[in-house]
Amino acid sequence: MKAFTATRDAAATVRLTEVPEPQPAPDQALVKVEAYSVNRGETFQLERPPADGWRPGKDIAGLVVQAAPDGSGPPVGTRVVGHPPALGWAEYAAVPTSRLAVLPDELPSVQAAALPLAGLTALRLLRQAGHLAGRRVLLTGASGGVGHYLTELAGAAGARLTAVTASAERGQRLIELGAAEVVHRVADAEGPFDVVLESTGGADLPLALQRLAPRGLLLWFGQASRQPVTLDFFDILTGPTSATIRQFSYADVDEPDGADLATLVRLTAEGRLHPELGTVRDWRETPEVLADLRGRRIRGNAVLTVN
The missing domain is CATH 3.40.50.720 (NAD(P)-binding Rossmann-like Domain)
Structure with a gap:
């Protein structure tokens, strides 16, 4: 499958490459990614990428194409928003079911992808x-x-x-x-x-x-x-x-992300929370979006669609 990997050079950006399709752990669902959000904090992370094997991507929305082997989480065919620890800027992502929330039909993936990190x-x-x-x-x-x-x-x-x-x-x-x-x-x-x-x-x-x-x-x-x-x-x-x-760190909590993601989804579906989509582009433009985020040229969230 195709995925963005860190260049690990002075440019501190990403390139689209071929990588193996993820093999989900027992508590992970395989999600076909339809959209993902890029956060300015992730541009900082690309300046000092973690160990080899790491790929960026924490905010995704898409479709479950393989349910978790342990029976937890949503079944195949369910639309979801997820907050994996990494590896989300790709065609497919394996996401712990505790980090997923089900999407209602009225909430598009482009909006949902803007919810996880910023909303949490x-x-x-x-x-x-x-x-x-x-x-x-x-x-x-x-x-x-x-x-x-x-x-x-x-x-x-x-x-x-x-x-x-x-x-x-x-x-x-x-x-x-x-x-x-x-x-x-x-x-x-x-x-x-x-x-x-x-x-x-x-x-x-x-x-x-x-x-x-x-x-x-x-x-x-x-x-x-x-x-x-x-x-x-x-x-x-x-x-x-x-x-x-x-x-304060948003990750310093004892509860799984799924419950809070479900709250954000509910508020958005009810019209009480409005994701601000500063830009929506094809995922092949991810390097350009990273540059715009660094230059503070995007207001709100930057969302990329995976075709």
Whole structure:
């Protein structure tokens, strides 16, 4: 079968090659991939690929063509969305049944493929944030796939959310999704905020921290700027009283992905969650999409269709 493999060179991109078709483990279903999503974080991973044999691909949607040998999971012919740990940018992928959710007929594969990594991150991040009704929330790096989901979910939960995005056009869409306010720099956000959801790192995190309310919570879930964070103890000491800074990873959960994927599917099918498809292209254009993601030329999710 055909699949994208890492070039493992200075270009840090991928090439379409022939690889063996996967042989599912007892708890894995074989899925014919119809669409997959490419996340900006995966462009970072391609710069330092894991061990030989690794191929990229965490977000897929398609059709089960071989059920799991142990009898778990959906039967042959079922449309699914999946979140394998890797190997998804291919014609076929073997996916643990605990990482699959069934798709209703009304939800296209192109939309479903945009749900897993970004949607799981947003859903689990808001759980960590706790009760949001009536609380003021600051979201940095709001124009990507995670940011759009966070904006819509937080707004639906009753939060008064201020989103930070450099683009006026993207800001308008965030207002439509539920943001109460959009600013173009963290320095322009007027606190105090009960919760800060910080994804850019660099100079933005200290600025966001200064805008926390007493005993506020900052959840640090990314470093899109690629710049390290420097914190001055004395700035914190004179800032918000008893602030909490907590690192967040969407994968650091005890529950399998399937249940949360099913929640994201249900919300989308009900029209309560709207995947933002910044671009939809043929999968042969994956290297170009990677370049556009690195250059921040895509708003929302990038989805590739497998023909």
